Amino acid sequence: MPSKRDPILVADRVHRHFAGVTAVDVDHVEMPRGKITALIGPNGAGKTTFFNLLTGFDKPQTGAWSFEGKPIAGLAPWQVARRGMVRTFQLTKVLGRLTVLENMLLGSKNQRGERLLPFFWRKQERSDSARALEILERFKLGAKAHDYAASLSGGQRKLLEMARAIMNEPSLVMLDEPMAGVNPALTQSLLHHIKDLKNQGMTVLFVEHDMHMVRYVADWVIVMAEGRIIAEGVPGEVLSSTAVVDAYLGAHHDTDLRELVREMEA
């Protein structure tokens, strides 16, 4: 596959198997900087496992990958996050018995007050709070700032998780199924927020099932099936390629059933 100009993330020969079942077997992949990349594929294709591997939440049997030109394989998840690669989760992980604002403030990095002897942190806390409220306002969660995060609806939790990731000022945002279980109205606003991340200079990688949304928002599409990357390219081309359609719908989706039955009988 041709190398992209200035990739933000490059991964080579990443292999992960669980007790003999290969989950991820990616030979080579690059994420273009400053673009929105969609990672698509049928259920069980290894998308989330690949996500976990790249962010340090899981360890592969073999593989090397670098972020911003520096190798990051083998780093702990919190070290990966500090390099500027922040992820969200398929099942949202809000901190329920903390307020929405506290959730946001935890996203802020390099806090003086988070050291063991917390002194002289109030000034930074004030500016962080102001920034957090501004982001919450953008995500229409401003009114909820002082409510417990556990009181939010499923969709609001998705928004909070994305807002909290932005609070961390990452260069690469990795969203694991941001649209799963979200109503159509909120999907629109989530898509808008994803595009907004790009406008602010961040690179976005997201996992998604819905082809219409991928077509609408993504600049680049990577397709996984059975742990491998089977295609990549601009949405228009990739989504009409036979390999992708076969992976999603099965190789025989437009064959007449009677023909298949005849073949099997023969």
Place this chain on the structure above:
Amino acid sequence: MDIIWNSLRELITPTTAAYALAAIGLNVHFGFTGLLNFGQAGFVAIGAYGFAISVMTFGFSTPLAIAVTLVLAAGYALLLGVPTLRLRADYLAIVTIAAAEIIRFALNSSAFAKWTGGANGLYNEYSGWLKGSNPYPSGVVTVGPWTFGSNDLWIATVDWLVVLLTAGAIYLLVRSPWGRVLKGIREDEHAMLSLGKNVNLYKLQALVIGGVIGAAAGILYVQPTSVQPFDFATRMTFNMYTMLILGGAATVFGPILGSMIFWVVMRFTDELVNLGVDGGLFDNVTQGSQLRFVLVGVALVLLVVFRPQGILGNRTELSFDAK
């Protein structure tokens, strides 16, 4: 009326203060960080024996003995925490309860009796410095409706001072961004990792701080009495959990209030039973003391039914637990 006043006396006794302090330490673990430490009694034992042996065997001055004891407790916390904190929460629970029992059996065994006194424990030949600095007039001192021995009142004063200072420090800590990270870890470790927080380091810090507070409580606990290995049984840890739940976990004053209520109720039921024995209701104290625990059990059940968040806890916070 005597029963009431005798029971309320427990509000300010040194034992109540020592338990309150150890429960404050346990609250750092369980209430704020979500660490399941079932061996706080082990930290308390290290405090009690570490101090007593430092003074009696090695002849350390009191400040040096305190410093050595607290460093020992920090080392013990690291020993337990480093291998277990990166595993799932239940491993810490198993290791802490087992380690606390190992400590207790080792202290109880005759193998180390030269230092620990074995099953007899240690007579109090270590609180001379504290008693020597007693500013109260000697003899019996009257405070409100109660009378105290001069030394006991001085020890109680020092103990409660330590409790209040520690509670103040915890108040500042848990309201800082550092404390917010602990609560975040309690809610979801993976979310905190994804935001770049070194979760294991914070958990280790919390374990050490809560453990050192537990050891300080051990030093206080044995000042008015002797050191007895049986005191540091698992029941001590579970009594502290009871106090936390009573007063309200993850609150600053919950463990203190919990310890006060716990000891007042224990004393009150004790007095009731004695009254029953005197009045011929029970044949002997053993029979009556079984009823005492029934009464304590009923009180706990009522608490959990009508105020599950504890006295100082936040009901809204608790209502999310079911999700």
